[in-house]
Amino acid sequence: MKELRKKIKELFENGEVDAVLGYREDPATGGVKAAVFKKDETLDDMVFDGRCIQNLVNYLPTLVARYRKVGVVLKGCDGRSLVTQLVEHRISKSQIIALGIGCEGVEIDGREAEKCGDCATHMSPVADYEFGEKEEKKEPTFARVEEIEKMSPVERWKFFADYFAKCERCYACRQICPSCYCEICIADQQEPKWIEPSAKLSANTMWHLIRAYHLAGRCADCGECERVCPQDIPLRLLNNALEKAVHEMFGVRPGTVPEEVPPLVVLNKDDPDRILEGKNE
Amino acid sequence: MNKWHKIKKTDLQKYVSRLAEKWEVWIPRLVDGKWEFGIYDGARDLDLPESIIDVSLKNLFFPKRRAIATFDENSKWSLQPVSPERRPRIILGLHPCDAAGIEYMDKVFLQSEYKDVMYKNERERTILVGMLCNKMGDDCHCTDRGLTPDSTSSMDVAFVNEGEWYFFRSLTDKGKRIMESKYLKETDEGPTKNEWPAGKYSIASPEEFMEMYDDSIWHELSDICLTCGICTYACPTCVCFLVADEKFKGKGERVTVWDSCQLQSYSRMAGGQNTRKTPASRVRNRTLDKFAYSHLRYGRISCTGCGRCIMVCPLKRSFPQLGARLSERIREKEKERTKVPAESKEE
Amino acid sequence: MANVGVFICHCGVNIASKVDVKRVVDTLKVMPEVGFAHEYKFMCSSPGQELIRKAIRENKINRVVVAACSPRMHLPTFQTALATEGLNPYLVSMANIREQCSWVTDDPEKATQKAIDLVARQIKRVVHQDPLDDINVPMTKAALVIGGGIAGIQAALDIADGNRKVILVEKSPSIGGRMAQLDETFPTLDCSQCILTPKMVEAAQHPNVEIRVNSEVKKVDGYVGNFEVTVERKATYVDAQKCIGCSICQEKCPVKIVPDAFNAGLSTRAAIAIPFPQAVPAIPVIDPDYCRKLTEDKCGVCAKVCPAEAVVFDDTPKQDTINVGAIVVATGYREMDPGIYTEYGGNKFPDVVTGLQFERLVSSTGPTGGDLKRPSDGKVPKTVVFVQCVGSRDESKAHAYCSGICCMYTAKHTMLYKHHVPDGQAYVSYIDVRAPGKTYEEFVRRAIEEEDARYLRGRVAKIRRLQNGLYRVYTEDTLVGRAVHIDADMVVLASAVEPQRDAVRLAQMLGIAYDADGFYTEAHPKLKPVETASAGVFLAGACQGPKDIPASVQQGSAAASKVLSLFAKDTLIISPQIAVVDPTACTGCLTCSYVCHYTAIEEKEFGQRRVAEIISGKCQGCGACVATCKGKAITLAGFSDDEIYEEIVSCK
C-alpha cells in the first residue's frame, strides 16, 4: 500500500496521470468506496484490502473522456476485464496507467467472495506497475458449474427458472458490467423485441440467456453482476459455465492474455465439428 | 378527531383473519430475508416490522408491468382497455413514509388533467391501515424530509404498537369501515407520543437546487454512480414508465412498464438524440427531480426519506448524503458569490 | 399494417394434388394484413404474373406473397412483375409450398395445414420488408496489374486492347518475369525470349499501358470500381526520362561484383546495370549496396561518362496514389531455395544447381554465353542427373503440393542438354511423370526415346561430392527394385514452385484469401477461377498456384476479360441486400471487422466516437457481422432481424 501511494504520488508529480481510480475508506459505512483521486488530494485514505471487491474498470470509459490519463488500481479479475475493454476499443491503453495489485482475495460481508476461491488470476494481465505478491497461477475448477452439470436437464431448468422468475429486470447486472456497454442494449430495443420489456419468465429467460451469451469469451469473472443482483440470481454461474465451455472448446481464458481477440470472433477453420454436438471434451 | 381503539396484540391475527373474509388483506411478510407486502392467507403468524419494509408499496398501486389494453392480432384494430380489479382491499402495516409515497403518486396520477383511472381504481378500492414506526432503521431519514415516524398523513387508519396493545384510530370515513370489530375496544387512553430526533442532513431549498443545474458538481456526484437505476425501482415516488406492446400467439397487450431516468435508453429518441446521455446528466435529473422539480410541480419534494435507495444501491451510496453534499456546495457557492465585488457582477 | 396480396399457385398438380389450395386462400384472406388473395394454376406464367400486376393496379396492394415453388426458382420472376407495376421488387416474398411442402408431405391434411402456416408466416414477414434500391457505385475504368511477368503482360495487353487504361506495376527493373529467364520452352522448344520480347515491347508501346518498374504496391484502399492504391517507386538513381539506354555506365562502372539476379546468381554484374539485354525498359539501375558513390561517396564514374546526365545520386523513393476500378494480381512465383535439402548439397555444392540456374547455363544470354559448362570449373558436364520433386510432394520437408511444371521442364532440360552435349548422358530421378497437357506426353516420350534421357523411378537419398570433383547421386530404381548410384558431373534440382516471399502481405492489403502455402485463393475452385473474395480483384498466373506459361497466359486473358466485362457497365450496380451500420447505435468495438471475410468493415469518425462503417462496394451480404453485433447496430437488408424475428414468432 505504501509503495502504491508512493508510486501514485510520483505519477502525479511527473504529470503522468491526471486522476487515479482507486478505493477510499468510507468512515460512514466502515467500508470502502470507489473513488477518483486527483492531483492535490490526500492519498492517506486510499486503501486496498479485502473490502475492495468492486471492479473499477467500469468507470474507466467515463473517466478517460474527462481526464487525459487515468491511473487505475486493478485486482487480477479487474485486469482481465480491462483486457477486453482494450481489445474492443473501449479505452485506449495510452490513456491508462494500470496499477496491478497482487490480490489475495476479497470479501462479501466479511467472508471470502466465492469467485476468489476459484481465482486463477491474482495479478492483472495488464499492469504498468505491479505491487504485492504475484501468486502462482492455478487452473480454475468451476466446481459450482460442475455441480449443476451433474443435474438432469429438467432439474437444471427448474433451478434456473425459479431464479429467472424472480428477476426484476433492473439491469443492475448490466450496468455494473464493464463489458455491457452497447449504445442501445438489445433489451431496450423496440423492434424486434427479442426481449420484452416487462419482467416475466419468458422475457427474463431471454435476457439472462442473451446476457450470458453476449459475455461468452469476454467475461472476466469479476462477479459484480451476481454481487449487485437485488434478487440474488446466481449470474456468475451462467458466466462461468460459458467460461468453462469456451476454455474447453477453444482453449481460451478470456482476459488473461493482453490483446487477445475474443474467441467468438476468431476464425478457426480447424475447430472440431464435435463441439456442435455439445460434447464435453 | 376520532377516538383511539385498542386491541390486544394476541388478538390482531384474529382481527385480520376476520377482515380477510371480506377484503383482500395485504400484510408485510418476510420472503427470502426481505420484507414485502403479500396477500394475507392466515398460513403464517402475523408479524409486523417496526420500521421500514424493504419493498415499497408502489407495485400495489402502479405495478411494474401493467396491462392497460388488450388486442387481437387477427384484426386490424381491436385495442380494448382492460377492466379494472374491483375487489376491495386493505393494506395493513404500511409505514408513514409509504403513505407519503402514495400521497405523492396521487399528485402525479390524480391531480392531473388526465387522471389515471387504473391507479384511481386501485386507490379507491384500498383502505390504507398504517402502522406508525417504533424506531428508525439504519437508512431511514424521513425526519430530514418533513416527515416523522409517526406522521399519519394519507392513511385511512393509523395504529400504534405499544406494549401489549395496538392502538387503532380511523382517520377517514373509509377507515371507519374496518373499525367495527369485537376485537377493537374504544378507549380514552392513547399511545405515548414519541420524541424523534431532528434530521441529520439538512438540505437546501428547491429554488437553490434549481440554481445548481449547470454546476460542475454533477460530475463529481456521478463519478462512481453506475446509473443502474435500481434506486428508482425501489423508490416509492419514482413512477416513470414506458408504454409498449407485447404479443404472443396472436394475442397482445399494451403495457406500461416501469422505466428509469438513470438508464441511457430512457431519454434516447429514435435517431439517436439523447438529452441525458452522460451519467452526470442522469444523476442530476434524478436528484433535482426529487428535491426541486417535484416541489415546483406538486408543492412537495418527492423524497420521503425511506432510505430504500441506499438499501438497494450496489455501491451503498447514500442519497441523503448526496443531497447534503449538494446543499453544502450550494452554501459554498453562496459564500463565493457574496464575496464577489458588485461591479464585476454586471458582466 | 400494409395491404398484402396473396397468390397461391397450384403448380399444375404439383401443389394442388396435396394442398387444398382453396382452403389456403379462404383461411388467409381474413388475415388483417391481406387485401387480396387469389389462386392460380401457374403463377409463373404470363397470366399468373398479370394477376399480380392487376392486383397492384386495382386493389392497391403494397406487398406481395406468392406461395409456389422455391424462391430459388422464381423469385426473380415475381420481382420483375412487381417492378413492372412500379412496386419495389423487394416487397415480394415467396412461401415455398412445393419443394418444402407438397412434395415432402404425404398426408394432404398435414400438407394443407403446413401450407397455410407457411403462407401466413410469409404474410407476416413481407409486412416487414422494406423497399430497397440497387446501389449504384461510380467506377474508375482503369485497371492495375500487379506483376509484369507473362500473365501480367497478357492481362495488361488484353485490357489495353479493350480500350481501357492499365497500370502495370513491376517490382524489378524490367518486365518479363520468370519467362525472360528461360531458354527454350516446352513442348515446342521455341525460344522463350523470341516469343516474349515482342509482347514486352508491345506493352511498353501500347498507348493504354503505363509500365511502372521498380515499383511496389504499398497500400490498397477502397473497393471494386474505386480502389485507391499507393505505389512506391524505389530509388534507382537513374533518371528514366533522360537515360538513352546506351549502357556506357555499365561498361565503365568499376564495381563488377554484384550478383546477377537475372542469371540466378551464377554471375556478377556492375553496380549500375540494365538487368538483361532485352529488358523493357532498357534503363539501368544502381544497386545502392554496392555502388561506391552511394556507400563511400567515392567514384561517381557513371555520372561522369553518362552522355545524358541521367545519373542522380540523390534519388529517393517516391509514393503516389493511383485510382483504379479493378486489380489483376499476377505476382508469379519464386523457385524454392534448395538449401533445406542439405542431403542434396543444395546451395553448398557448386555444381548442384536448380532448374532455373540450368536454364541460365544453357541460355545464350546466360553467364556462359550459351555453352553449357559447370559452374565450379567450367568443365562440360558429361553426366547430369536431374532430380525431380525437390520440395514438391514432400510434406515432411517442404510442400505437399505438386509444382506442376517440373516434369515438363526437366524433359525439356534433358533435350537441351543433349543438344548442347550430344555425347552426354542425362538421368532423371522421378516419382511419377505428370504430363497432362496438349502434346506434353509426346514431349516427354521424345526426351526418353529420341533424346536418350534415362528415367529412373525413385527418390534421391543423398548426393555426395567425391574427391575427383564428381557428385555421387544415391537413388533407386523402384521399377527394378534396386538401389543405384550415379557419378555425375552436375546435378539439377527441380526445386519447388513457391509463392513470392511477400505474397501474404499483399493478400492482406488486397483483402484476398490465401491458402496454407501462401498461394492466393480463387473465389470458387471451379466456377470462379480468376475471381477472389474481394470484388474487383482478379488472379492470373502462378500466384494462384503453380502453372506453366500457357496456363498463365490463359488466366491473364481470363482476368482481363473479367475486368473488361466489369468496365462494360457505366456504374457498378450492387445488390442492396447488404449490411449497413447504424452509427448512432454502434459502440465502435469493431469486433464485427474480425468476422468480415471481405474486409468491408472500416472505422470512421462519428461525432466524438469511432464507429464501424461497411463499405457497400465490398460487402457481399453474408450477415456474419450482423450476428456478431451485440447491440444490433448492423442491419442486413433483406434478412433483417425484423424479418427473421417475424418468421420465428409467427409460426403457429
Place this chain on the structure above:
Amino acid sequence: MTTIELVPKPATIKRMIDESRDVKSYVLEMNESLTMPALPGQFVEVSVQGYGEATFAVTRKSKGDREFTISVKRIGHLTKMLHRAATGDIVGVRGPYGNSFPVDDWKGKDILVIGGGIGLAPLRPVIDHILLNRKDYGSMEIIFGARTPDDILYKEDLKMWESDKSILLHKTIDVPFEGWNGRVGVVPAVIRDLGVKPDRRVSIVCGPPIMIKFTAAALRELRWPDDRIFTTLEMKMQCGIGQCGRCNIGEKFICKDGPVFSLDQIPEHAL
C-alpha cells in the same frame, strides 16, 4: 372518464402523401364519429397495434375536426411500421395534447415562420390559420430550409405560398446541390443574410434541435427579444400527459406545459 387515457381510439388512414425520401404524410380520419380538435401546435400520439406509439404534431386539419394530417419521418421502429402502411389501415390515436401557439395573442402582428426539414410540420397549422384569418394578421414571411432538394416537404403548399402575394417565402438548402438554383445556406445563415428585423413581429421556429439552437442565436443577434421567439420542442415524449416522466425540462413537462414555448419560458440548456 371511463377508460384510461393511455388507450387510443381508432382512426383510418384515408390518404398517404410521399413528401420526400423519408417523409410520408398521412391523412387520418377518426372512426366512430370521434373528433380530434387539435389547435395549431398540438400533437397526438399515434399507435400501430402491436408496435406501440409515437408522438406526431398535427400538421393540418380537414373536414372540421374529423380529419387531420401527420407527417412521419422514417427514423424509429414505429415510423418504420407507419411507412409500411396502406390506405385503409387503422391506427390508434389519442390527444390532442399539449398547449398551442397563442395565435389569438398574435392578432395584428407580423409573423415570421422559420422551419427546418420536418420541423415545418408543427408550423403548418399556424400558416393555415393565418391564411384562413388573413385580415387579422399583418405580413407573413416564411423561411424554410432543407438538407437537400430531395428533403423539401409540402411541395404543393410551398408552391401555393410562393404564389400568394401576402407571403414572403425563402427556400434554402444546406449545401450546394446539382440542379438547385435557389438559395443555399443553413437557416441561421439565411436569417443573418436577410437581417430579419424584430419590428412588430413574432417568430416561430421549429427544426432539428441544433437548428433551433443556432436560429435562436441568430435571432438574438438581430435583437429579437426572447418573448417574441416561439418554438415547439421535440424532446422525447411518450405518454403525452405529463406522467411517464421523460420529456421534462426542469420541472416542466414538454408534453403538458409545452410543446410551445417562447424562449423566455425555458432555460438555455433546453435548446
Place this chain on the structure above:
Amino acid sequence: MQIDKEPKILAILCKWCSYAGADLAGTSRFAYPANVRIIQVPCSGRVDPVMIFKAFVEGYDGVMVSGCHPGDCHYGTGNYHARRRMAVARRLLQFVGVHPERMHFTWISAAEGKKFAEVCGQFTDRLKMLSGTERTLARKELAT
C-alpha cells in the same frame, strides 16, 4: 413417456447449401415430418443465437441450424464463425436445462436432399422420445 403431439421444429438454413438441400429433398420427393418450419438466411454466419433462444421461448420443441460444409461456405468463412457461436449457444442452453436432443447443428450441402430429410426425420424421432417436461422452457401465456 411419449406424447403424441408432433414436435415442432425450426430449421434455420443457409440459402446456398442447406436451403437448396431442402429443396432437393422436395425435388427428390423424400418425405419428412410436416412440422418442420424452414427459415432461410443468407449464410449460417448470419444466425445469431438470439434467434435460437427466442425459438425455444416461443415454443419450438427443436431447433436446427445448418449451413454449407466447412470449406464450402459461399461467403468463405461464415460457417466457421457459425460453428463457434452455435457451440457456445448449445452449451448455454444445455446448462440452463434445455435438453441436448432439442438442438441439432449440422452441415447439409445442396446435394444432400436425402440427408436433409433424414435429419428431419431422426430429429423428430428423438424429440418424440422426450417427455413433456423435458421439452419446456416455452412460455404459455402472454404474461408469463
